[in-house]
Structure formats: C-alpha cells, structure tokens
Amino acid sequence: MKRKLLLALGFIVVLVGCKPGTPSEYIQPDDMEDILVDYHLARAMAEQSEGSYEERNYLQALYIEAVMKKHGVTKAEFDSSLVYYYRRADRFSKMYKEVADRLEEQALAHGATEGEIGKFAALSTTGDTANIWTERSRYALIPTPPYNKWSFEVSVDSAFHAGDSFLLQFMSDFMFQDGSRTSTVNMAVTYDNDTTISKNIIFSSAGLTQLRIPAFENHTVKRLRGYFYLGGGSERSTTTRLLFLDNIQLIRFHSARHEETKKDSVESDSVGGQLSEDIVGGGDFRRSRDNMLPIDTGVAKHGVVRRKDMPKAR
Structure with a gap:
C-alpha cells in the first residue's frame, strides 16, 4: 500500500513538472511584465509632452522603440508575445494586475504625492x-x-x-x-x-x-x-x-x-x-x-495626472 502511494505521488510530481510553460519563441512572463510597465510609462511621457497630436504620436513611437531596445526585443516579438498572452485571458488579467500595482508604486517612488495625483x-x-x-x-x-x-x-x-x-x-x-x-x-x-x-x-x-x-x-x-x-x-x-x-x-x-x-x-x-x-x-x-x-489632462512622467498648480515631479 505504501509503495502504491509513493508511486502515485511520484506520478503527480511528474505531471506537474511536465506542465507546459510559455514557449521559448515568446517573451517570458516576468520579462513581459517588465516591458509592459516601461511601455505604459513611455506612452504616458509622450502624452505629457507639448505639441500637436502628430508630434505626440511621433514621440510615443520613439519612446516605445527605446523601451524595446532597453529590453533587447523587437517590436514584432513584443506584439506577437502580447497576442500570445492575450489569448490566455486569465494569465493576461493577472499579468496586468501586477503591471498596475507596479505603476502605482513607481508613481510614488518618483516623488508623486497623493496631492499630485489629483486635486x-x-x-x-x-x-x-x-x-x-x-x-x-x-x-x-x-x-x-x-x-x-x-x-x-x-x-x-x-x-x-x-x-x-x-x-x-x-x-x-x-x-x-x-x-x-x-x-x-x-x-x-x-x-x-x-x-x-x-x-x-x-x-x-x-x-x-x-x-x-x-x-x-x-x-x-x-x-x-x-x-x-x-x-x-x-x-x-x-x-x-x-x-x-x-x-x-x-x-x-x-x-x-x-x-x-x-x-x-x-x-x-x-x-x-x-x-x-x-x-x-x-x-x-x-x-x-x-x-x-484644475487638472492637466496630460500625465506626469510617472504616469499620473498632474495638477496645473503643482510642480512637475523631478
């Protein structure tokens, strides 16, 4: 009986160990999370900038390209990995919860006070x-x-x-x-x-x-x-x-x-x-x-709304 129990436990361990992860051709979850945090910060920085709609879009493309270079991936690899996780809604939702939490932490770490987030x-x-x-x-x-x-x-x-x-x-x-x-x-x-x-x-x-x-x-x-x-x-x-x-x-x-x-x-x-x-x-x-x-509809570099009468975060 004891032997059968050990065999059963060993079989369970093998099944867990063989559970498929993220295929190697896609960006792995932890790395993807890091990129998404920087990606949203880049978009926020572009929206904060002054200029026309076309100029902000141009800056956004430049900032996103810089994010891809920082993490050593191409935009095509990022897009295909995003689609991969998107098709797995439960994983995608959990990943974005972590991204949102980290963006909140970064906003405070870069000097944002609660008063700067909104009036x-x-x-x-x-x-x-x-x-x-x-x-x-x-x-x-x-x-x-x-x-x-x-x-x-x-x-x-x-x-x-x-x-x-x-x-x-x-x-x-x-x-x-x-x-x-x-x-x-x-x-x-x-x-x-x-x-x-x-x-x-x-x-x-x-x-x-x-x-x-x-x-x-x-x-x-x-x-x-x-x-x-x-x-x-x-x-x-x-x-x-x-x-x-x-x-x-x-x-x-x-x-x-x-x-x-x-x-x-x-x-x-x-x-x-x-x-x-x-x-x-x-x-x-x-x-x-x-x-x-009196809220500026732009965002500060830390990705939060900035009051018009508040100084920019350094």
Whole structure:
C-alpha cells in the first residue's frame, strides 16, 4: 500500500513538472511584465509632452522603440508575445494586475504625492469634499468575459448627507490593434425614498473622462454603485484589445446648504439662511474644463495626472 502511494505521488510530481510553460519563441512572463510597465510609462511621457497630436504620436513611437531596445526585443516579438498572452485571458488579467500595482508604486517612488495625483486625492473620506474611492486606482479590461466588466460599490455611512453630489473621474488608455473602441462607465445612486439616478458615458478615446451625479435635495444616499465595461466581445479577433484605467477617483461634495447649516450650528444656536446647491451642476462631461477641477489632462512622467498648480515631479 505504501509503495502504491509513493508511486502515485511520484506520478503527480511528474505531471506537474511536465506542465507546459510559455514557449521559448515568446517573451517570458516576468520579462513581459517588465516591458509592459516601461511601455505604459513611455506612452504616458509622450502624452505629457507639448505639441500637436502628430508630434505626440511621433514621440510615443520613439519612446516605445527605446523601451524595446532597453529590453533587447523587437517590436514584432513584443506584439506577437502580447497576442500570445492575450489569448490566455486569465494569465493576461493577472499579468496586468501586477503591471498596475507596479505603476502605482513607481508613481510614488518618483516623488508623486497623493496631492499630485489629483486635486482631491489627498482629501479624507469624511470631509465636505472628499475622495471616497476605495477600490483599485488602476485596472485593465479586455473584451473577454468575465474580464470585460468591473463592478464597484461604495460603502455608504453617516458622512453622507442630503444634497450630496458626486463626480467620478479617471484617465483611460487604449491598446487596440483593430476593432471598434466601445467602452462604458456607469454610476447609479439610490436614495432613501428608493429613487435611483443612473448615468452612463460611452467613451472611445484616451484621456480624462468625468461623470457627474447632481444633488438630489432632501434625500440621503442609501446605495452607490457602478461599473466599467469594455464592449466588442462578440467580435472574434486574436489581436490585442485592451482598456487601461488610471487615476480613478470618486469625489463627494456636500451641498452648500449642508455646509451653511454645519457652520451656523457651530457659531450659534440658531440656524441661518439656507443656500441652494451650487457646487456641482447636472449633466455628464467629457474632458471637462470646469474651473472646479484644475487638472492637466496630460500625465506626469510617472504616469499620473498632474495638477496645473503643482510642480512637475523631478
């Protein structure tokens, strides 16, 4: 009996040892991860540069070529390896999770503070204006279920008040070799009277996207949720189609009425006049230039959004 058990264990070890890895003609996983990190940093540096669209594209090609030379691979080898991993969605998704984590670490290592990542990033979750996003700030989607949709839900607590409004904003980058770019972001807010306000934005180009949910006076939030979705799953293709989300933030604004009430409750026993909500207007915005959000739609060299009034990272 003991001998049979040993033979069985030995057979299992042989099977595990013979498990096929990445074929030698493709870039190996660890090396591919290193290249992808530099690849995204190169694209970010090109987007940061001043000049026309054509000039930025030219710089991007130069920077990417430098990345390939640094790692001793050709663009053709990189592209074929990218397709190889892309066809294996589970491996591709795990690889990009590591890439996103490393990009986040590099952003901080190059001197990025939370305040540089965005105007509201350093705010607490309990202030009158607060970044309440608690999920990952970077994520990658491919049009293969279940990796084509990322749902989120934000915990609602006593820091939410009647008349709150919300701004969801993020940077996007596409790596598409062919096919149509059809991406959707949704946010839905359910209130204490069971009314739900839901908004979608369809975006197809890289850059800053903003989605706003206006204030719903006299009602408090009961649930806040949403999702990111990359379409095109029905289109059969073996070429790379990737949506990379970066610098995701969800900003909650207390209404002017709440701020005035809180101020008067501290200064006196009587409540002063009530002000109407005037912080965030309704409607959805694509690449908004609202004065409320002084964010440069470019990216710093560490791959994060840079405020106009903040110095560049050295």
